[in-house]
Amino acid sequence: DTEVTQTPKHLVMGMTNKKSLKCEQHMGHRAMYWYKQKAKKPPELMFVYSYEKLSINESVPSRFSPECPNSSLLNLHLHALQPEDSALYLCASSQTQGTSPGYTFGSGTRLTVV
Amino acid sequence: LAKTTQPISMDSYEGQEVNITCSHNNIATNDYITWYQQFPSQGPRFIIQGYKTKVTNEVASLFIPADRKSSTLSLPRVSLSDTAVYYCLVGGLNTGGFKTIFGAGTRLFVKA
Numbered sequence: 001d002t003e004v005t006q007t008p009k010h011l012v013m014g015m016t017n018k019k020s021l022k023c024e025q026h027m028g029h030r031a032m033y034w035y036k037q038k039a040k041k042p043p044e045l046m047f048v049y050s051y052e053k054l055s056i057n058e059s060v061p062s063r064f065s066p067e068c069p070n071s072s073l074l075n076l077h078l079h080a081l082q083p084e085d086s087a088l089y090l091c092a093s094s095q096t097q098g099t100s101p102g103y104t105f106g107s108g109t110r111l112t113v114v
Numbered sequence: 115l116a117k118t119t120q121p122i123s124m125d126s127y128e129g130q131e132v133n134i135t136c137s138h139n140n141i142a143t144n145d146y147i148t149w150y151q152q153f154p155s156q157g158p159r160f161i162i163q164g165y166k167t168k169v170t171n172e173v174a175s176l177f178i179p180a181d182r183k184s185s186t187l188s189l190p191r192v193s194l195s196d197t198a199v200y201y202c203l204v205g206g207l208n209t210g211g212f213k214t215i216f217g218a219g220t221r222l223f224v225k226a
Contacts (some may be wrong), residue, residue, distance in 0.1 A: 088155065
């Protein structure tokens with residue numbers, strides 16, 4: 001298995017809702033990442049987990065809460081989001097917290113906040 | 115973290131070789147250079163990575179001069195399906211750990 005699987009593919013949520021995005025990989029990678037991508041912009045790093053521990057938080061608002069229950073699974077819990085949080089949310093993984101031989105990305109969750 | 119600069123867009127024709135250059139003047143000693151391809155509504159796909167000199171794989175070549183302040187992604191004989199955004203990333207250790215930041219990307223449009 002050489003894929004990163006993200007679910008759901010599409011999500012519409014209200015500003016008072018609580019939802020979660022899920023990311024799974026079975027490549028034995030020990031680093032996992034959340035990125036946010038707005039239309040026609042590059043992906044922006046949000047969080048990095050290394051060996052199931054939060055390594056980097058790029059000053060992301062607390063309405064986004066990451067969780068890494070085990071080495072294969074990464075969640076992003078969403079609460080009280082704003083319409084400007086609508087974006088493509090990408091998960092990635094790598095062997096360790098380094099770039100060699102690069103990240104494997106999932107196809108993303110398209111999030112719309114109404 | 116080293117900032118990267120790429121052309122915003124490029125046009126090419128099928129069968130041509132395309133070279134996309136990325137500038138990273140502040141690259142650090144332990145930084146790697148990585149290129150990704152992204153199609154609309156998909157996650158980026160790893161193309162190639164290098165540290166210095168030349169790296170080649172089945173889809174591309176990466177040329178890195180001795181001073182490492184720039185790099186060039188070379189795509190041989192492009193096809194219509196190579197129309198995508200290409201990102202150059204430079205990543206290395208920093209106080210918070212190891213991370214890489216995407217640059218603005220180059221939109222490549224391949225015409226028939």
